[in-house]
Structure formats: C-alpha cells, structure tokens
Amino acid sequence: MCSSNPVDKLLGMCTTANNREIIEPRIIQLVRELTAAPATDEVADALKPVMEQVVDQAASSSQGGKRLRALLALDAFDILAGDVTPDRRDAMIDLACAIEVFQTAALVHDDIIDESDLRRGKPSAHHALEQAVHSGAIGRGLGLMLGDILATACIEITRRSASRLPNTDALNEAFLTMQREVEIGQVLDLAVEMTPLSNPEALANASLNVFRWKTASYTTIAPLLLALLAAGESPDQARHCALAVGRPLGLAFQLADDLLDVVGSSRNTGKPVGGDIREGKRTVLLADALSAADTADKADLIAIFEEDCRNDNQVARTIELFTSTGALDRSRERIAALWGESRKAIAGLELNSEAQRRLTEACARFVPESLR
Amino acid sequence: MCSSNPVDKLLGMCTTANNREIIEPRIIQLVRELTAAPATDEVADALKPVMEQVVDQAASSSQGGKRLRALLALDAFDILAGDVTPDRRDAMIDLACAIEVFQTAALVHDDIIDESDLRRGKPSAHHALEQAVHSGAIGRGLGLMLGDILATACIEITRRSASRLPNTDALNEAFLTMQREVEIGQVLDLAVEMTPLSNPEALANASLNVFRWKTASYTTIAPLLLALLAAGESPDQARHCALAVGRPLGLAFQLADDLLDVVGSSRNTGKPVGGDIREGKRTVLLADALSAADTADKADLIAIFEEDCRNDNQVARTIELFTSTGALDRSRERIAALWGESRKAIAGLELNSEAQRRLTEACARFVPESLR
Numbered sequence: 001m002c003s004s005n006p007v008d009k010l011l012g013m014c015t016t017a018n019n020r021e022i023i024e025p026r027i028i029q030l031v032r033e034l035t036a037a038p039a040t041d042e043v044a045d046a047l048k049p050v051m052e053q054v055v056d057q058a059a060s061s062s063q064g065g066k067r068l069r070a071l072l073a074l075d076a077f078d079i080l081a082g083d084v085t086p087d088r089r090d091a092m093i094d095l096a097c098a099i100e101v102f103q104t105a106a107l108v109h110d111d112i113i114d115e116s117d118l119r120r121g122k123p124s125a126h127h128a129l130e131q132a133v134h135s136g137a138i139g140r141g142l143g144l145m146l147g148d149i150l151a152t153a154c155i156e157i158t159r160r161s162a163s164r165l166p167n168t169d170a171l172n173e174a175f176l177t178m179q180r181e182v183e184i185g186q187v188l189d190l191a192v193e194m195t196p197l198s199n200p201e202a203l204a205n206a207s208l209n210v211f212r213w214k215t216a217s218y219t220t221i222a223p224l225l226l227a228l229l230a231a232g233e234s235p236d237q238a239r240h241c242a243l244a245v246g247r248p249l250g251l252a253f254q255l256a257d258d259l260l261d262v263v264g265s266s267r268n269t270g271k272p273v274g275g276d277i278r279e280g281k282r283t284v285l286l287a288d289a290l291s292a293a294d295t296a297d298k299a300d301l302i303a304i305f306e307e308d309c310r311n312d313n314q315v316a317r318t319i320e321l322f323t324s325t326g327a328l329d330r331s332r333e334r335i336a337a338l339w340g341e342s343r344k345a346i347a348g349l350e351l352n353s354e355a356q357r358r359l360t361e362a363c364a365r366f367v368p369e370s371l372r
Numbered sequence: 373m374c375s376s377n378p379v380d381k382l383l384g385m386c387t388t389a390n391n392r393e394i395i396e397p398r399i400i401q402l403v404r405e406l407t408a409a410p411a412t413d414e415v416a417d418a419l420k421p422v423m424e425q426v427v428d429q430a431a432s433s434s435q436g437g438k439r440l441r442a443l444l445a446l447d448a449f450d451i452l453a454g455d456v457t458p459d460r461r462d463a464m465i466d467l468a469c470a471i472e473v474f475q476t477a478a479l480v481h482d483d484i485i486d487e488s489d490l491r492r493g494k495p496s497a498h499h500a501l502e503q504a505v506h507s508g509a510i511g512r513g514l515g516l517m518l519g520d521i522l523a524t525a526c527i528e529i530t531r532r533s534a535s536r537l538p539n540t541d542a543l544n545e546a547f548l549t550m551q552r553e554v555e556i557g558q559v560l561d562l563a564v565e566m567t568p569l570s571n572p573e574a575l576a577n578a579s580l581n582v583f584r585w586k587t588a589s590y591t592t593i594a595p596l597l598l599a600l601l602a603a604g605e606s607p608d609q610a611r612h613c614a615l616a617v618g619r620p621l622g623l624a625f626q627l628a629d630d631l632l633d634v635v636g637s638s639r640n641t642g643k644p645v646g647g648d649i650r651e652g653k654r655t656v657l658l659a660d661a662l663s664a665a666d667t668a669d670k671a672d673l674i675a676i677f678e679e680d681c682r683n684d685n686q687v688a689r690t691i692e693l694f695t696s697t698g699a700l701d702r703s704r705e706r707i708a709a710l711w712g713e714s715r716k717a718i719a720g721l722e723l724n725s726e727a728q729r730r731l732t733e734a735c736a737r738f739v740p741e742s743l744r
Contacts, residue, residue, distance in 0.1 A: 034552070037553075037556045037585070038549055038553060040549060040615075042581070043556075043560065043581065044577050045574070046563075046574045046577070046578045047560045047567075047578050047581065049563075050559065050560070050563035051560065109517075109520060113513035113517075115509075137485075137487075138566065141485035142559060145485075145555055145558045145559050145562070146559075148481060148519075148520075148523065148558075149552065149559075151523060152548060152551045152552050152555060153552070155548060156552070163541055172531055176524060176528045177412060180524050180528070181409075181410060181412065181413075183517055183524060184415075186513075186517045187422065187426050187517050187518075188415065188422070190422070190510050190513050190514055190517070191419045191421075192419065193510060194507070194510065195418050202416075202417070202418045205416050205417075206418045209419065210419070213415075243412075
C-alpha cells in the first residue's frame with residue numbers, strides 16, 4: 001500500500017512501486033483476454049486444447065519483464081496529468097501495458113529470427129510450443145502466429161484505451177508509428193550484421209541509427225509521447241518533447257546495455273559477460289575500438305569478428321582491445337553526454353521544480369547511476 | 373473508362389472493372405509508403421540498400437492478387453452508400469486496399485510457416501530476400517519482419533481511412549477483430565493438422581470451423597462489415613448483416629477452393645490438381661470421404677494420409693475415393709446450400725431490387741457458377 005509518509009513521497013518511490021504492482025497482473029489479464037479467440041464465434045472442441053496452449057504460452061511469455069517502459073509511461077502521466085478521474089487513469093494503465101505487450105510480441109519474433117531457445121531464463125515461446133505440441137515445424141508456426149496475435153492485441157488495447165483519453169487519434173497514431181519504427185529497426189539491425197568492418201565510422205553511425213529505431217522508439221520516446229498525449233498536451237508539442245527527452249535517453253539506455261554486457265556482472269543483466277561479443281554482434285563499442293585501434297589491433301579485431309563464432313580466449317582478447325583502445329571510455333562519455341542532453345530537455349519542459357525532479361528521476365532509471 | 377451505356381450499367385460490370393483499376397496502383401502506392409521508414413528520423417546511409425530491398429519486396433509481394441476482397445468491400449460500399457463525396461469514396465478505396473495489404477502480410481508469414489518457396493508463381497517473400505541478401509538466416513529474418521511491417525501498415529491505412537468515414541471507431545475495431553480472427557484461424561489450421569483421422573465427424577466440424585476463422589473472416593465478413601459501417605449503418609446492425617451474408621459465403625468460397633483443387637484444372641486455380649492431397653491437408657473433403665467410406669476404403673485413406681508425403685498414384689487413388697464415397701457430391705451440396713443461405717440473407721437486407729441484384733452479383737463472384 002502507498003504510505004502517506006512525506007519521505008516516501010519525496011523519494012517518489014512509492015508511486016512507482018505501486019504502479020508496478022498494478023501493471024503486472026493487468027498485463028497478464030489483457031494478454032489472456034486478447035490472445036484467446038474473440039467472442040464473434042465458437043472454436044470447435046477438437047481445436048480448443050491447442051488454442052489453450054497458445055494462450056498459456058502468451059501469458060508465460062508476458063511474465064518476468066522489468067516493465068521499465070510501462071512504468072515510464074505511467075509515472076510520466078502521473079507527473080504531467082496530476083489528479084484525473086479513475087477511468088482516465090485506468091485507461092492510461094492499459095495504454096502503458098500495451099507497450100509491454102508489444103515488447104513481448106517483438107521478442108517472440110526476435111527469438112525465432114535469432115533461433116534462441118531461451119528468454120528471461122525460460123524456454124522462448126516458439127521453443128516451448130515446439131515441446132508442447134511435439135513438433136518442430138508446427139511449434140515454430142504457432143510461435144510465429146503468437147507473435148502476430150500479440151502484435152494485434154497491443155493495438156486493440158491501445159484502441160480501447162485511447163477512446164477513453166484525450167488525443168484519441170493521435171494516441172492511436174503514436175502507437176502505430178512506434179510499432180512501425182521498431183519493425184524498421186529490426187530490419188536495420190539485420191542490415192548492420194551485413195555491414196563491412198572496414199569502415200568503423202560508418203558502422204558506429206549505423207549502430208547508433210539502429211538504436212534510435214529499434215530501442216529508443218518504444219523504450220523512451222513512445223512512453224513519454226503516450227503520457228504527454230494522454231495528459232492532454234497538443235500532438236505537435238508532445239512529439240517535440242518526447243523526442244527531445246526520449247531520443248538521447250533511449251540511445252544512452254542501449255549504449256549502457258551494450259557496455260554492461262562487456263563490463264557488468266551477469267547478475268546485473270541476467271546475461272553472461274561478453275555475450276554480444278561471442279555472438280559477433282556489431283556494436284558501437286566494436287566500431288569505436290576499430291576506429292581507435294592501430295593497424296595490428298584492428299586486423300586482430302576484424303579477424304575475430306569475421307569468424308563464425310568466438311571462443312573464451314577471443315572474447316577475453318576483444319574485451320582487452322575494447323579497453324586498451326579506449327572504446328569503453330568512449331561509450332561512457334557517449335552515455336554521460338546523452339544523459340546530459342536528456343536532462344537538459346527535461347529542464348526545458350516548463351514543469352514546476354517538483355514535477356521536473358520526479359520526471360528526471362523516472363528517466364534516470366534507464367541509465368545506471370555509475371554512468372550518468 | 374466507364375461507359376455510360378445502360379446495358380453496361382445494368383450488368384454492373386463497369387464499376388467493378390473500374391474499381392479494380394483504381395485499387396491495384398493504390399495498393400502498391402500505400403505499401404511503398406508504409407513499409408519505408410517513417411519521416412520521424414533518418415536512416416543511416418549504410419543501411420539504406422537493405423531497407424530498399426525490403427520495400428521493393430513489399431511491392432513485389434503485393435502484386436498479382438485477384439483483389440476479390442477489396443472489390444467486394446468497394447462494390448458493396450458503392451451499392452449501399454450511393455452517391456458520396458469524393459473524399460469519402462477515396463477513404464473507402466484505401467480501406468478496401470487495407471484488406472489486401474493484410475492478406476499479403478498473412479501470406480508472407482504463411483509461406484515462412486509452410487516453408488513455401490513460391491507464391492503467385494514468383495519466389496515467396498522470405499525466399500526472394502534470402503536470395504537478395506545471399507543469406508538464409510538474414511533473408512528469413514527480413515521476410516518475417518516484412519510480414520510484421522505489412523501487418524502494421526494495414527492497420528495504419530485503416531486508421532487514416534476510418535478517420536474520414538462515419539463509424540470511425542467501429543471501423544478500426546472491425547479491422548482489428550478481422551486481423552485477430554485470421555491469426556486465431558492460422559493457429560487453428562495448425563491444430564487441425566494434428567487432429568486424428570479416426571473421428572471424421574469431428575474433423576469435418578473442425579475444418580469448417582477453421583474456414584470461419586481463417587477464410588470467411590477477412591474474405592467476405594470483414595469486406596461487407598467495413599462497407600456497411602462506412603456507408604453509415606449502425607455497428608450492431610452492420611455486424612449482424614455482414615455475418616449473415618458473409619459467413620456462409622466465406623465457407624462456400626473455401627469449400628469451392630478445396631473442391632477445385634481436386635476437380636478443377638490447374639488453369640483455374642493456378643495450382644496443380646491434387647496439391648492439397650499431396651500435402652496431406654486435412655480438408656472437409658477428406659473428412660466427408662472418411663465418414664462415408666467402408667472399413668477397407670477408410671483404412672486405405674488413413675494409411676495414405678498418415679504417410680509423410682503422397683505420390684501420384686496415391687493422389688489418384690484419393691481422388692477416386694473422394695468420388696466413389698460421394699465426398700465430392702457432398703461438398704457440392706454443402707456449397708449450394710451455403711450459397712442459398714447467403715442469398716437469403718441478402719434478400720433479407722431491405723434493399724431495393726436493383727441494389728439487391730448488384731449485391732448478389734458482387735457476392736456471387738466467390739462461388740463458381742457451376743457450383744451455385
């Protein structure tokens with residue numbers, strides 16, 4: 001329960017904790033409702049068991065997220081909209097959930113593309129369905145369709161929520177644009193994997209560009225935009241502000257994620273250290289290292305990344321080169337500068353000092369304290 | 373060009389031919405616009421070539437359809453709405469195109485699930501992209517994402533169109549429900565493939581149920597519903613009428629498609645005769661044959677369909693059994709009865725006799741004349 005202790009209020013932690021408790025069960029409830037067959041007709045008895053497996057998998061795949069995006073949307077709305085009717089806040093809660101449902105949809109397809117058997121420590125959706133129906137081909141097909149169903153579900157959640165909020169049409173448009181941006185980002189992410197390593201400046205530029213489309217779009221820009229629109233801000237102004245704050249913040253978030261993959265403990269990110277290097281992922285870190293490396297080190301790095309896979313020694317050597325070339329420091333500088341840009345944009349929003357402080361705090365969750 | 377000859381008008385052929393000429397280029401235009409990156413940001417130069425390949429493939433995959441669904445939507449609108457402003461008709465044209473874009477999205481994913489290399493006589497989207505980027509894994513990934521992008525695009529087209537038509541929210545809801553129904557239908561279609569052949573009544577029932585979700589939903593029910601709503605009909609009444617006319621019509625369409633696969637010439641359907649049998653597809657024809665067969669024939673059929681693939685002799689033997697058991701005649705009876713049901717529902721719509729005749733004609737295109 002939310003305490004009325006002024007210290008809690010000052011810290012702003014209580015709202016966020018409460019919001020998380022509200023969001024989590026609501027996501028599962030919405031996913032169960034909207035991945036099941038609609039009430040427009042019956043499902044034949046013989047087909048119900050498979051339908052139930054898909055709905056159960058939808059719920060299972062929806063669990064375990066950090067809910068950073070929904071929390072940013074809902075916290076920003078609470079800060080910007082102030083006291084609103086319960087119905088309007090309920091609509092905003094669902095809209096925040098829609099972003100998380102969209103993320104699950106994207107991850108389900110991402111795991112099929114990457115042929116990943118694991119997600120958040122559990123079997124990935126298509127892998128779990130392969131096991132459930134004892135068929136690789138049918139299980140993968142069901143996984144692909146589950147991604148489709150979830151992608152449609154999040155738009156339907158948005159449609160229902162937006163009809164109960166101001167800026168209805170702009171909200172629907174913003175959500176669809178976000179979805180399109182991420183899908184384009186996934187295409188560009190695949191394109192980066194085919195980018196030659198011989199031109200590191202182009203690679204750094206391309207990687208940052210992918211971050212804008214694939215990550216910043218739905219992680220920070222859309223949550224802020226949806227909150228601003230739902231709080232009644234004019235669409236043009238809302239887009240301008242969401243981009244000014246959310247674009248650098250989203251880039252910083254992804255850069256920090258990539259940096260933690262190299263320097264962080266596996267406890268922090270839930271992934272083994274150097275996983276991106278092992279997979280041969282083309283990151284800004286790699287581009288910065290290639291840019292700063294001398295001829296011999298550059299040739300070494302290119303040779304390591306042009307192999308089909310990398311062993312422990314090669315991962316260790318890469319981390320050594322990321323450090324010695326200054327690529328890690330360069331990323332720290334990039335992150336700090338982007339966070340500064342985002343803070344400055346928040347300061348320009350014409351909020352009272354309390355609102356500005358709370359919004360800064362909500363945004364700060366996307367950048368680890370040591371990197372701000 | 374549309375002639376003013378009264379015989380042409382009487383036949384109603386002119387409008388349909390003209391509508392087809394309007395729809396075709398508009399689909400390509402919308403697809404090119406909405407599969408490209410949105411104007412919200414730049415795409416890095418190094419990544420543009422792949423983005424262009426995806427947009428070109430989106431356009432290519434969008435070509436060659438019969439446009440039956442868009443034509444039904446637009447013809448029904450013209451019949452029901454009468455004279456409207458050019459802007460309202462343009463909005464309805466785009467809404468009709470959205471159904472075709474959705475179909476392309478669904479087919480792109482369907483081809484990945486079925487591992488089909490061909491579609492409409494050309495390489496399927498994922499297969500073409502595999503060849504274009506010289507990588508199976510990345511090409512398939514791009515194909516999967518292209519399906520996602522097209523699925524989002526058709527909803528954006530709908531959003532823009534619906535905002536210029538009456539019943540805006542009901543139109544958006546109807547489109548999303550259609551999309552969800554088809555996606556559920558694809559899941560159920562995969563489930564049917566796992567249904568045992570030992571209970572043919574359950575199989576016939578399950579197959580017809582899949583037709584409702586996977587085919588009737590977007591082939592006949594949604595085109596009629598979108599037309600009725602865009603013409604200003606009340607949502608409840610529109611849903612009731614679209615279902616009454618479109619449900620039996622869509623089932624008849626799919627039954628006829630399956631029947632033509634067995635008895636039709638490859639010229640008519642663009643597919644080799646017996647293709648469904650060769651693939652081992654669980655159809656209503658198979659269920660009806662199993663129901664009516666004597667013990668020996670039933671065992672024969674089950675043995676043929678439980679194998680991994682079927683040769684020419686087995687296909688011929690199956691067609692023989694579909695004929696001798698009366699399954700083909702049973703399907704003809706089913707189709708005629710469903711078409712009769714659809715006609716009766718049209719007659720109950722309280723249209724003037726000219727509108728009733730034209731709507732009957734628009735619906736009749738879904739059932740070959742010899743089977744009505």
